[in-house]
Amino acid sequence: xxxxxxxxxxxxxxxxxxxxxxxxxxxxxxxxxxxxxxxxxxxxxxxxxxxxxxxxxxxxxxxxxxxxxxxxxxxxxxxxxxxxxxxxxxxxxxxxxxxxxxxxxxxxxxxxxxxxxxxxxxxxxxxxxxxxxxxxxxxxxxxxxxxxxxxxxxxxxxxxxxxxxxxxxxxxxxxxxxxxxxxxxxxxxxxxxxxxxxxxxxxxxxxxxxxxxxxxxxxxxxxxxxxxxxxxxxxxxxxxxxxxxxxxxxxxxxxxxxxxxxxxxxxxxxxxxxxxxxxxxxxxxxxxxxxxxxxxxxxxxxxxxxxxxxxxxxxxxxxxxxxxxxxxxxxxxxxxxxxxxxxxxxxxxxxxxxxxxxxxxxxxxxxxxxxxxxxxxxxxxxxxxxxxxxxxxxxxxxxxxxxxxxxxxxxxxxxxxxxxxxxxxxxxxxxxxxxxxxxxxxxxxxxxxxxxxxxxxxxxxxxxxxxxxxxxxxxxxxxxxxxxx
Numbered sequence: 001x002x003x004x005x006x007x008x009x010x011x012x013x014x015x016x017x018x019x020x021x022x023x024x025x026x027x028x029x030x031x032x033x034x035x036x037x038x039x040x041x042x043x044x045x046x047x048x049x050x051x052x053x054x055x056x057x058x059x060x061x062x063x064x065x066x067x068x069x070x071x072x073x074x075x076x077x078x079x080x081x082x083x084x085x086x087x088x089x090x091x092x093x094x095x096x097x098x099x100x101x102x103x104x105x106x107x108x109x110x111x112x113x114x115x116x117x118x119x120x121x122x123x124x125x126x127x128x129x130x131x132x133x134x135x136x137x138x139x140x141x142x143x144x145x146x147x148x149x150x151x152x153x154x155x156x157x158x159x160x161x162x163x164x165x166x167x168x169x170x171x172x173x174x175x176x177x178x179x180x181x182x183x184x185x186x187x188x189x190x191x192x193x194x195x196x197x198x199x200x201x202x203x204x205x206x207x208x209x210x211x212x213x214x215x216x217x218x219x220x221x222x223x224x225x226x227x228x229x230x231x232x233x234x235x236x237x238x239x240x241x242x243x244x245x246x247x248x249x250x251x252x253x254x255x256x257x258x259x260x261x262x263x264x265x266x267x268x269x270x271x272x273x274x275x276x277x278x279x280x281x282x283x284x285x286x287x288x289x290x291x292x293x294x295x296x297x298x299x300x301x302x303x304x305x306x307x308x309x310x311x312x313x314x315x316x317x318x319x320x321x322x323x324x325x326x327x328x329x330x331x332x333x334x335x336x337x338x339x340x341x342x343x344x345x346x347x348x349x350x351x352x353x354x355x356x357x358x359x360x361x362x363x364x365x366x367x368x369x370x371x372x373x374x375x376x377x378x379x380x381x382x383x384x385x386x387x388x389x390x391x392x393x394x395x396x397x398x399x400x401x402x403x404x405x406x407x408x409x410x411x412x413x414x415x416x417x418x419x420x421x422x423x424x425x426x427x428x429x430x431x432x433x434x435x436x437x438x439x440x441x442x443x444x445x446x447x448x449x450x451x452x453x454x455x456x457x458x459x460x461x462x463x464x465x466x467x468x469x470x471x472x473x474x475x476x477x478x479x480x481x482x483x484x485x
Contacts (some may be wrong), residue, residue, distance in 0.1 A: 385434070
C-alpha cells in the first residue's frame, strides 16, 4: 500500500509540476491576460471577467434556446386570445402563421396548459390524430393518438407534475411533466385530402382538468386559420429580451434537477429563481452580444454543419434535419449537443415517433438548402426538383419551403409554401414529378411551382409520412435542386 501511495503522490507531484510548467509557458508566451509577479493586472482581471461572462452566456443561450422558443409559441397563442387552461387554438397552417418549420399537410391544435391548477386530461376520440405533450423546456412528455399508446383508438391521457403524489385513476395513459406549463400539440391527418374536415375533427377532442372529470369543464376552441400569427421568439432571440423572458420562465417554473449546472451558469449572469434580474450596463452589453453570436452559432449548426452523418446519401445534397435518431439527443457517451442545436435552431418539438428511422413508423424529415453544385438556394434563381414516382410513402409526402431568416413558411403574394401529394401533386403520373421553385413560374408549370423572393435564402423539408423501406435503403431518393436557365 505504501508503495502504491508513493507512486500516486509522485504522479500528483509530476502532474503538478507539468501544470505549473505549462501555466508558466502559457504566461510567458502570448497570453490573453497580462500578469505581473504572478498576479493579474487590473485590466487583465476585467477582461477575464468579461470573457468568462460572455462564454457562460453563449453556453447558457444555446442550452436554454428551446425553452425560450417554446415560450414564443405560448406568447403567440396568448396574443391571439388562446388563453392558458381556457382554450385550444386550431388552425390550418399557412404562410401568415410564423412558426418554426410547420407543415401545410395537416391542421394543428395548440393548448398551453398549467399544472399549477392540477392535473390535466386530454381525451381523444378514435381517429387519425398525431399528438404530443411537451413541457416548458420543450422536453417530450407523452405521445398520443396514432403514435401513442392508444394507437389511434382513442383514450384518456393524464398529464401530472413529475413529483405528483396524488392518486392516479384507472383508465388513463399517464405522462409526467417536469414543468408547470406544457404544450399539447395536435395534428389531424386529412382523409382523402379533406383539410376542412380534419380541422373540424379537432373539435371532438376534449381537454379539461382532472378535478372536473365527473362532469368535464372543457377548453373552448379558437380558430385562427385566417389570422396572422407569430408563434416564435424571433423578436427576442438576438437581444436582451431573450434573457428577460428566460428569467421569467426560471422564476415561474420548478427547478429541473438534471439542469443543475445550467442554473449555475445563469446565476453567474444574474438570473436566479426568486430574485430580480437587473443587469447593469456592462452585463447588458455582454448578454446582448452573446445573444447575437449564440443565435448565429445555432444557425451555423443548422445550415453549415460539418458532421459526416448529416448526409443522407453520398451522391445527393440532402441532409438529415435531425442528426441524431434519438428524440432526446442522448447517446451512451452523453448528450449530442450539435444534434440538439441543429434541430432546435429551425424546428420545434421532438418525440420518439418523429425521430424514428424505421420503415412504416412516424415520418421522415430531410433538409434541403443547397443546389446540385453545393451553393445555397437563392430566392432570385429558378430551380427544378425531380421526385421519382412512386414515392415510398404509406400515407403521403410533401415538400415545404421556408424562409432561412424566420425558419417559417416562405411569404410571397402567391401565399403558398408547399407542394403536396394530397393536393398539388395528386395527379402526378409517370416516372417522376417535377417541382419548381423561383421568382417566376416556368411556362406551363404554375401548378407545380412555389414562388421565392430575390435577395432571400430559403430551404425545404421533404417529409414522408409512413415511410417505407426504399426511403431508408437508398433504392429510392429524390434528385437535387437543379438550376433552370
